Amino acid sequence: MDKMAELDFSSPDRRYGLIVPAPQLQELLDLCRAAERLETGGVLVGYHSARRDCAIAKAVLLGPSDSQRGGYWFMRGVRGLHRRLIRYWWQQRQFYLGEWHYHPYSSAQPSSQDISQMQRFAADPRHPCPEPILLVMGGDPNGSWTAEAVIFVRGQPPVRLLPA
Numbered sequence: 001m002d003k004m005a006e007l008d009f010s011s012p013d014r015r016y017g018l019i020v021p022a023p024q025l026q027e028l029l030d031l032c033r034a035a036e037r038l039e040t041g042g043v044l045v046g047y048h049s050a051r052r053d054c055a056i057a058k059a060v061l062l063g064p065s066d067s068q069r070g071g072y073w074f075m076r077g078v079r080g081l082h083r084r085l086i087r088y089w090w091q092q093r094q095f096y097l098g099e100w101h102y103h104p105y106s107s108a109q110p111s112s113q114d115i116s117q118m119q120r121f122a123a124d125p126r127h128p129c130p131e132p133i134l135l136v137m138g139g140d141p142n143g144s145w146t147a148e149a150v151i152f153v154r155g156q157p158p159v160r161l162l163p164a
Helices: 022-035 081-092 112-123
Strands: 007-010 017-020 040-048 055-062 095-104 133-139 145-151 159-163
Touching: 007 145, 017 022, 017 133, 017 145, 022 040, 022 055, 022 095, 022 133, 040 081, 055 081, 055 095, 081 095, 095 112, 112 133
Parallel strands: 017 055, 095 133
Antiparallel strands: 007 017, 007 159, 040 055, 040 095, 133 145, 145 159
């Protein structure tokens, strides 16, 4: 297999970005393959660039054991997630960046349910991230797949991140 490239997204004004390095992209595709025809998802963990204009995803966490999924839906659970995120912070200074999920053999375009959930996360002052990112993988993880990313800035409309 050829060396896989990273995913690199940026907002049109370059204020926001997301990089998913090749190892984490490979892990995402492996998790999508394992899900077969069911949606799956989880959390992106990492850090921001020095200028805070780009999130770098250094870990891809599968949804906790209380997550639920079906052929056309996914609800990420919470069991043990807080503890895992605290561990990433203390051990690696990495933190919650947002969510990822997989639309099997379908479009990577976020659904209206995906968007409304992320808008609730961004609007909730108790949520640890005022600018959560949603990364959606779609298509066939064994070949023809696509990815879309959106950032949800508290108090603003969602911003689609474009491939850089």
